[in-house]
Amino acid sequence: MEEVKRYTRAEVAVNNGKGGKPVWLIYKDKVYDVTNYLVEHPGGDAVIMEEAGTDCTEAFDSEHSKEALTLLTKHKIGELVEEEKRYDENGKKKKRVISAAPDGPSRSCMSRITCGLIG
Numbered sequence: 589m590e591e592v593k594r595y596t597r598a599e600v601a602v603n604n605g606k607g608g609k610p611v612w613l614i615y616k617d618k619v620y621d622v623t624n625y626l627v628e629h630p631g632g633d634a635v636i637m638e639e640a641g642t643d644c645t646e647a648f649d650s651e652h653s654k655e656a657l658t659l660l661t662k663h664k665i666g667e668l669v670e671e672e673k674r675y676d677e678n679g680k681k682k683k684r685v686i687s688a689a690p691d692g693p694s695r696s697c698m699s700r701i702t703c704g705l706i707g
């Protein structure tokens with residue numbers, strides 16, 4: 589089985605189409621490289637460039653048909669790392685993550701402190 593590549597939002601942000609970098613987008617926690625699609629986009633390349641390197645989920649959903657979504661899947665290159673995901677396995681938005689403590693032995697401890705502080 590092929591392993592899924594995982595990226596952080598920071599890694600995706602670097603690929604913003606500037607200085608010869610590719611154009612990556614995040615849509616519902618999946619990462620897409622749409623560099624080669626820019627010239628074909630019916631809405632023009634400028635609107636995609638504005639979102640390059642970012643999470644375009646809302647911008648995408650507000651403008652597109654199911655066909656566009658099917659097209660998008662062809663450009664998938666990976667997914668976000670688990671701790672940065674915002675959607676559950678059914679594509680529904682998860683409840684807001686309060687604390688984004690880094691990985692490591694102190695993580696659960698940090699979460700408890702954060703939750704304790706804010707209620």
Ligand code: HEM
Nearest residue numbers: 622625630631635636639644647651652653655656659660
């Ligand atoms: C992420 C930022 C994006 C924005 C803001 C955006 C915006 C738009 C807009 C405004 C239109 C309407 C054009 C018109 O009617 O003149 C459009 C159409 C379209 N876009 Fe995008 N687009 C984005 C990304 C993408 C991507 C990544 C794909 C596919 C890989 C895509 C596929 C399409 C298709 C197929 C249409 C034709 C209408 C439809 O089938 O929904 N777009 N887009």
